[in-house]
Amino acid sequence: MYLINIKSNKKGFLWMGSMILLLSIFVSACDFGYELPEANSIPDETPPSAAFGFAPSDADFLTINFTNLSGSSTDYLWDFGDGNSSTDKDPSNTYAEEGSYTVTLTASDKLGVTSIYSETIDVVEPEVNFTPVIMNPSFDIEGDDSYRDGWRNSDLGGVIQITSSPVHTPEKAAKLPSAGDRIGYQLITVLPDTDYSLSFYYTMKTSPVGTLTVSILGGHVTDPGAVAGATIASVDLTDQDDANTYVPGSVTFNTGDNTEIAIYFTNVDVESRIDTFEITEL
Known part of the structure; x- marks a missing residue:
């Protein structure tokens, strides 16, 4: 760009000018190897921490009830190790048979940060705590028929x-x-x-x-x-x-x-x- 100063006299115009060069410098942003944060974004100071507990159902030992113990998370993906999966927070899964299964929980938050926790569980039929009872085992309890109740079978003798x-x-x-x-x-x-x-x-x-x-x-x-x-x-x-x-x-x-x-x-x-x-x- 040029700036021209013009002075006049009686004889006409005399051009006396000085050129001033104005340099405009345009600075463009360059990629320095990182993305700038989005406007109004905040750092994920409490990332998810996946964890769970589990217990067999009282009605059926093959059905396992899972309790989600994850922190700072909103979304969940369960892999029960038998081909079944769930996105429920606290799901249940019924296994086809006894065995050991590796269960994996992936917990994530709305920023897309994830945490993964896996544990192997054993699905086995519990031992039944049962003690047989013999009625009047020492013949000392008098019933309706002189201590002999519970010990008779008239078909056999x-x-x-x-x-x-x-x-x-x-x-x-x-x-x-x-x-x-x-x-x-x-x-x-x-x-x-x-x-x-x-x-x-x-x-x-x-x-x-x-x-x-x-x-x-x-x-x-x-x-x-x-x-x-x-x-x-x-x-x-x-x-x-x-x-x-x-x-x-x-x-x-x-x-x-x-x-x-x-x-x-x-x-x-x-x-x-x-x-x-x-x-x-x-």
């Missing part, structure tokens, strides 16, 4: 007698006369496919020679001819050294598919007494 001497503990015991026409029988609830030991104390007259048999039957039996086929385990007891001294006995067994078993005891030829039944899971 006559009901046991009750004796007060000798006994093991505390005051009464079951007695089978030598005729062998009475039986003790009680149906109890057990866990399937579980090992148990049934313990007891017994004594027998010193003569004549005979046998006291304690058996475990699979389920309820009402036909005497079906007893042998229903027997899971049994023990023949023959200690006749002292009629006044009780000795320990036991029978171990596995319940198989049964959820009920029957304690069944009988005798042959010799008067026998039995007391203090107890069942223990092995």
